[in-house]
Amino acid sequence: MSIQWYPGHMAKARREAKEKLKLIDVVIELVDARIPLSSRNPVIDELAKGKPRIMLLNKTDLADPKINELWTSYFKEKDFAVLQIDAQKGTGVKKVPPLVLQQATPLLNKWKAKGMNPRPIRALILGIPNVGKSTIINRLANKKIAKIGDKPGVTKAQQWIKVGKEMELLDTPGILWPKFEDEAVGFRLALTGAIKEEIFDFQESTLFLLRFLSKYYPERLKARYQLDLIPEDVVELYDVIGRKRGCLMSGGLIDYDKVAEILFREFRSGTLGKISLELPPQ
């Protein structure tokens, strides 16, 4: 579910996340591996300050493995423990609880030094809508947890889910809003399905995708759309793919919406291959 965020929503989401974080020992942030920075809201750095952090790069089944490695190093340098996962198939999810405990070692040592009996380590999943928060919570809980809306303020009683003996997970995630003041961030969010296409111009998002693919994945474009050459002019490329795919209206004009639909679908489903739309800053 994706909603449009207004200042009221954002303030409420922030307040709710802050309240939840008070109960938490280890913060688990979830991002889309294809667009790790575009799919995170940096407000989390301020909200989670001082807590051990885990960064989960999700949807790695759709992202470029080489780029996943670059992002893993990028976040490790920023003091995150990082895992590459596919919450839908469950790949990598089993590694999450041990990593939570590892990140909580200083805290456990502190309790021990004070002679306290350790309680389970408490963790929270946080992220913007559609990054896979419910999917991973269900995996970790080993059952289906009812999904509440992405609207902040739609609350239900919070419960702790036991994950093994030593960890507890809050059954509702912390939801943050996507931050897309930058146009490119908006295109990336639209292309990956994090925000509705209508919020961002469908055609413009497609041109962004085509420009990106021409630069970083030209061979995939050539192979998928049987192109000998990639036209330098991106609109020409749009035309060529339209003609190849028979997206024509009466009079032989290209039906650009149809071409855009095909490109969106083939990108999102992974038909174009494993593609990442964002590279770590140099």
Ligand code: G4P
């Ligand atoms: P949220 O709670 O953060 O809002 O996200 P949610 O778990 O609802 O996941 C959003 C969409 O992303 C879902 O697809 C979900 O299946 C998909 N998803 C989650 N993790 C992965 C992953 O690792 N890889 C891939 N490929 N997809 C993932 P949906 O189309 O909204 O629903 P459905 O098709 O699963 O019914």
